[in-house]
Amino acid sequence: EIVLTQSPATLSLSPGERATLSCRASQSVSSYLAWYQQKPGQAPRLLIYDASNRATGIPARFSGSGSGTDFTLTISSLEPEDFAVYYCQQRSNWRGTFGQGTKVEIK
Amino acid sequence: EVQLVESGGGLVQPGRSLRLSCAASGFTFDDYAMHWVRQAPGKGLEWVSGISWNSGSIGYADSVKGRFTISRDNAKNSLYLQMNSLRAEDTALYYCAKDSAVNGDRSPFDYWGQGTLVTVSS
Numbered sequence: 001e002i003v004l005t006q007s008p009a010t011l012s013l014s015p016g017e018r019a020t021l022s023c024r025a026s027q028s029v030s031s032y033l034a035w036y037q038q039k040p041g042q043a044p045r046l047l048i049y050d051a052s053n054r055a056t057g058i059p060a061r062f063s064g065s066g067s068g069t070d071f072t073l074t075i076s077s078l079e080p081e082d083f084a085v086y087y088c089q090q091r092s093n094w095r096g097t098f099g100q101g102t103k104v105e106i107k
Numbered sequence: 108e109v110q111l112v113e114s115g116g117g118l119v120q121p122g123r124s125l126r127l128s129c130a131a132s133g134f135t136f137d138d139y140a141m142h143w144v145r146q147a148p149g150k151g152l153e154w155v156s157g158i159s160w161n162s163g164s165i166g167y168a169d170s171v172k173g174r175f176t177i178s179r180d181n182a183k184n185s186l187y188l189q190m191n192s193l194r195a196e197d198t199a200l201y202y203c204a205k206d207s208a209v210n211g212d213r214s215p216f217d218y219w220g221q222g223t224l225v226t227v228s229s
Contacts, residue, residue: 001169034215036152043202043219044144044152055217087152091213094166096142096154 002026002090004099012107019075021102023088028068032091035064035073038101039084047086048073078104109133109218111203116223119193127223129186129203134218137161137181140211143188145199146222155201156188160209171197193227200224 003026013019023033031051036044046055048064051071061076075082083106088099115127129141142157156167156177165177176189186203200222208214 032213036216038152043221044216045219046215046217049207049215049217055215089152089154089215091215094157094164094212095168096144096157096216098144098152098154101151 001095002029002092002097004088004090004097006086006088006099006102008102009100010103010105012105013078014107015078015080017078019073019078019082019104021073021075021086021104023066023071023073023099025069025071025090029090029092031067033064033066033071034089034091035062036087036089037082037084038087044087075104109205111205111218111220113201113203113220113223116201116225118226118228120229121194121227123193124189124191125193125225127188127190127201127203127225129220131184131186131203131205134205136179136184138209140164140206140209140214141179141186142204142206142211142216143177143186144202144204144216144219145197145225146202147196147199150199153199157206157211158186159211164210164212166211190225193225195227198225198227 035048038044052064143155202222203220204216205218207217
Protein backbone atom coordinates (compact mmCIF):
# COMPACT_ATOMS: atom_id res chain seq x y z
CA GLU A 1 0.00 0.00 0.00
CA ILE A 2 1.26 3.45 -0.94
CA VAL A 3 1.62 5.79 2.03
CA LEU A 4 1.60 9.56 1.60
CA THR A 5 3.36 11.70 4.19
CA GLN A 6 2.58 15.41 4.30
CA SER A 7 4.73 18.04 5.94
CA PRO A 8 4.53 20.14 7.92
CA ALA A 9 1.46 19.16 9.89
CA THR A 10 0.73 22.83 10.54
CA LEU A 11 1.95 25.94 8.75
CA SER A 12 1.49 29.28 10.49
CA LEU A 13 1.65 32.17 8.04
CA SER A 14 0.28 35.65 7.48
CA PRO A 15 -1.87 36.79 4.56
CA GLY A 16 0.32 37.70 1.61
CA GLU A 17 3.02 35.19 2.52
CA ARG A 18 4.03 32.22 0.40
CA ALA A 19 3.00 28.74 1.51
CA THR A 20 4.92 25.63 0.54
CA LEU A 21 3.37 22.25 1.37
CA SER A 22 5.08 18.92 0.83
CA CYS A 23 3.76 15.45 0.06
CA ARG A 24 6.03 12.42 -0.13
CA ALA A 25 4.96 8.99 -1.40
CA SER A 26 6.39 5.71 -0.13
CA GLN A 27 6.80 4.59 -3.73
CA SER A 28 6.48 6.22 -7.11
CA VAL A 29 3.02 7.42 -8.11
CA SER A 30 4.29 8.92 -11.36
CA SER A 31 2.33 12.17 -11.77
CA TYR A 32 -0.97 10.78 -10.47
CA LEU A 33 -1.11 13.12 -7.51
CA ALA A 34 -3.94 15.49 -6.61
CA TRP A 35 -4.33 18.23 -4.00
CA TYR A 36 -7.56 19.13 -2.21
CA GLN A 37 -8.55 21.99 0.06
CA GLN A 38 -10.99 21.49 2.92
CA LYS A 39 -12.49 24.23 5.05
CA PRO A 40 -14.35 23.54 8.34
CA GLY A 41 -17.80 22.07 7.76
CA GLN A 42 -17.24 21.75 4.02
CA ALA A 43 -16.47 18.95 1.62
CA PRO A 44 -13.01 18.81 0.05
CA ARG A 45 -12.44 20.77 -3.16
CA LEU A 46 -10.12 19.66 -5.94
CA LEU A 47 -7.28 22.15 -6.51
CA ILE A 48 -4.60 20.37 -8.52
CA TYR A 49 -4.57 17.11 -10.49
CA ASP A 50 -1.84 15.18 -12.26
CA ALA A 51 0.65 16.94 -9.96
CA SER A 52 0.61 20.29 -11.70
CA ASN A 53 -2.71 20.98 -13.43
CA ARG A 54 -5.10 23.42 -11.83
CA ALA A 55 -8.72 22.31 -11.64
CA THR A 56 -11.46 24.40 -13.14
CA GLY A 57 -11.89 27.75 -11.42
CA ILE A 58 -8.81 27.47 -9.20
CA PRO A 59 -6.85 30.74 -8.93
CA ALA A 60 -3.39 30.97 -10.44
CA ARG A 61 -1.80 31.54 -7.03
CA PHE A 62 -2.14 27.79 -6.49
CA SER A 63 0.49 25.69 -8.23
CA GLY A 64 1.70 22.11 -7.97
CA SER A 65 4.94 20.44 -8.91
CA GLY A 66 6.78 17.15 -8.61
CA SER A 67 6.73 13.60 -9.90
CA GLY A 68 7.60 10.16 -8.67
CA THR A 69 7.67 10.41 -4.87
CA ASP A 70 8.09 14.11 -4.04
CA PHE A 71 5.41 16.73 -4.61
CA THR A 72 4.83 20.33 -3.62
CA LEU A 73 1.77 22.57 -3.44
CA THR A 74 2.62 26.26 -3.47
CA ILE A 75 0.30 29.14 -2.69
CA SER A 76 2.17 32.17 -3.95
CA SER A 77 0.46 34.80 -1.80
CA LEU A 78 -2.02 33.70 0.83
CA GLU A 79 -5.50 35.17 0.72
CA PRO A 80 -7.74 35.10 3.82
CA GLU A 81 -9.88 32.37 2.23
CA ASP A 82 -6.85 30.09 1.76
CA PHE A 83 -6.51 29.23 5.43
CA ALA A 84 -7.70 25.64 5.49
CA VAL A 85 -6.50 22.03 5.54
CA TYR A 86 -4.83 20.65 2.42
CA TYR A 87 -4.66 16.98 1.48
CA CYS A 88 -2.68 15.22 -1.19
CA GLN A 89 -4.04 12.05 -2.82
CA GLN A 90 -2.36 9.49 -5.02
CA ARG A 91 -4.28 7.95 -7.90
CA SER A 92 -1.66 5.61 -9.32
CA ASN A 93 -3.99 2.75 -8.48
CA TRP A 94 -7.57 2.18 -7.41
CA ARG A 95 -6.81 2.95 -3.78
CA GLY A 96 -6.97 6.71 -3.76
CA THR A 97 -4.82 7.07 -0.65
CA PHE A 98 -4.75 10.45 1.08
CA GLY A 99 -2.02 12.10 3.08
CA GLN A 100 -2.79 13.07 6.67
CA GLY A 101 -3.21 16.74 5.79
CA THR A 102 -1.46 20.06 6.36
CA LYS A 103 -3.30 22.81 8.19
CA VAL A 104 -2.49 26.31 7.00
CA GLU A 105 -3.38 28.67 9.85
CA ILE A 106 -3.21 32.39 10.36
CA LYS A 107 -0.13 33.48 12.26
CA GLU B 108 -24.83 21.90 -11.86
CA VAL B 109 -23.37 18.72 -10.46
CA GLN B 110 -25.06 17.60 -7.26
CA LEU B 111 -24.29 14.62 -5.06
CA VAL B 112 -26.65 14.05 -2.14
CA GLU B 113 -25.85 11.35 0.39
CA SER B 114 -28.40 9.76 2.69
CA GLY B 115 -28.83 6.76 4.95
CA GLY B 116 -26.50 7.65 7.79
CA GLY B 117 -27.44 7.44 11.44
CA LEU B 118 -26.74 5.81 14.78
CA VAL B 119 -26.25 2.06 14.62
CA GLN B 120 -25.05 -0.55 17.10
CA PRO B 121 -21.78 -2.41 16.59
CA GLY B 122 -22.22 -5.50 14.43
CA ARG B 123 -25.30 -4.15 12.67
CA SER B 124 -25.71 -3.00 9.05
CA LEU B 125 -26.45 0.23 7.25
CA ARG B 126 -26.91 1.16 3.60
CA LEU B 127 -25.81 4.53 2.31
CA SER B 128 -27.12 6.08 -0.88
CA CYS B 129 -25.87 8.90 -3.09
CA ALA B 130 -28.23 10.56 -5.56
CA ALA B 131 -26.41 12.16 -8.47
CA SER B 132 -27.60 14.85 -10.85
CA GLY B 133 -26.25 17.44 -13.25
CA PHE B 134 -24.02 15.08 -15.21
CA THR B 135 -24.21 11.83 -17.17
CA PHE B 136 -23.89 9.42 -14.26
CA ASP B 137 -22.90 6.35 -16.24
CA ASP B 138 -19.98 8.19 -17.85
CA TYR B 139 -17.98 8.27 -14.63
CA ALA B 140 -16.56 6.14 -11.87
CA MET B 141 -17.71 6.94 -8.34
CA HIS B 142 -16.20 6.63 -4.87
CA TRP B 143 -16.92 6.70 -1.17
CA VAL B 144 -14.53 8.59 1.11
CA ARG B 145 -14.92 8.91 4.86
CA GLN B 146 -13.67 11.26 7.53
CA ALA B 147 -13.71 10.34 11.20
CA PRO B 148 -14.48 13.24 13.55
CA GLY B 149 -11.50 15.59 13.67
CA LYS B 150 -9.43 13.33 11.43
CA GLY B 151 -8.26 13.18 7.81
CA LEU B 152 -9.74 11.71 4.66
CA GLU B 153 -9.81 7.97 4.02
CA TRP B 154 -10.73 6.46 0.67
CA VAL B 155 -13.22 3.64 1.30
CA SER B 156 -14.30 2.22 -2.04
CA GLY B 157 -14.65 2.95 -5.73
CA ILE B 158 -16.60 1.59 -8.69
CA SER B 159 -16.12 2.07 -12.42
CA TRP B 160 -18.85 3.33 -14.73
CA ASN B 161 -20.15 -0.14 -15.57
CA SER B 162 -19.33 -1.80 -12.21
CA GLY B 163 -16.63 -3.80 -13.99
CA SER B 164 -13.90 -2.56 -11.67
CA ILE B 165 -14.37 -2.25 -7.93
CA GLY B 166 -11.90 -1.55 -5.14
CA TYR B 167 -11.96 -1.41 -1.35
CA ALA B 168 -9.72 -0.17 1.40
CA ASP B 169 -8.26 -2.98 3.50
CA SER B 170 -10.10 -1.59 6.52
CA VAL B 171 -13.52 -2.37 4.99
CA LYS B 172 -12.82 -5.25 2.61
CA GLY B 173 -15.20 -8.15 3.22
CA ARG B 174 -17.61 -5.98 5.23
CA PHE B 175 -18.63 -3.21 2.81
CA THR B 176 -20.08 -3.56 -0.69
CA ILE B 177 -20.25 -0.75 -3.22
CA SER B 178 -22.78 -0.79 -6.05
CA ARG B 179 -24.46 1.56 -8.47
CA ASP B 180 -27.70 1.76 -10.42
CA ASN B 181 -27.09 3.81 -13.54
CA ALA B 182 -30.80 3.84 -14.40
CA LYS B 183 -31.46 5.60 -11.08
CA ASN B 184 -28.31 7.77 -11.09
CA SER B 185 -27.47 6.35 -7.71
CA LEU B 186 -24.46 5.02 -5.81
CA TYR B 187 -24.71 2.77 -2.78
CA LEU B 188 -22.57 1.48 0.07
CA GLN B 189 -23.79 -1.54 1.99
CA MET B 190 -22.00 -1.61 5.32
CA ASN B 191 -22.15 -4.81 7.38
CA SER B 192 -20.53 -5.83 10.66
CA LEU B 193 -20.06 -2.20 11.61
CA ARG B 194 -17.43 -1.27 14.17
CA ALA B 195 -16.87 1.79 16.34
CA GLU B 196 -13.95 2.76 14.10
CA ASP B 197 -16.33 3.05 11.13
CA THR B 198 -17.83 6.16 12.76
CA ALA B 199 -17.31 8.95 10.26
CA LEU B 200 -18.82 11.37 7.79
CA TYR B 201 -19.18 9.45 4.54
CA TYR B 202 -18.74 11.41 1.33
CA CYS B 203 -19.81 10.39 -2.14
CA ALA B 204 -17.31 11.63 -4.73
CA LYS B 205 -17.42 11.75 -8.50
CA ASP B 206 -14.37 10.59 -10.41
CA SER B 207 -13.26 12.69 -13.34
CA ALA B 208 -12.91 9.59 -15.57
CA VAL B 209 -14.92 6.54 -16.56
CA ASN B 210 -12.74 3.79 -15.15
CA GLY B 211 -11.75 5.37 -11.85
CA ASP B 212 -8.02 4.87 -11.75
CA ARG B 213 -5.37 7.54 -12.18
CA SER B 214 -7.92 10.35 -12.02
CA PRO B 215 -8.95 12.79 -9.27
CA PHE B 216 -12.30 13.33 -7.61
CA ASP B 217 -13.76 16.50 -9.05
CA TYR B 218 -17.07 16.77 -7.16
CA TRP B 219 -18.06 15.81 -3.63
CA GLY B 220 -21.32 15.61 -1.74
CA GLN B 221 -21.79 17.12 1.72
CA GLY B 222 -21.64 13.75 3.43
CA THR B 223 -23.82 11.62 5.68
CA LEU B 224 -22.81 10.87 9.26
CA VAL B 225 -22.54 7.29 10.46
CA THR B 226 -22.16 6.73 14.19
CA VAL B 227 -21.48 3.22 15.44
CA SER B 228 -22.12 2.97 19.15
CA SER B 229 -24.02 0.87 21.65
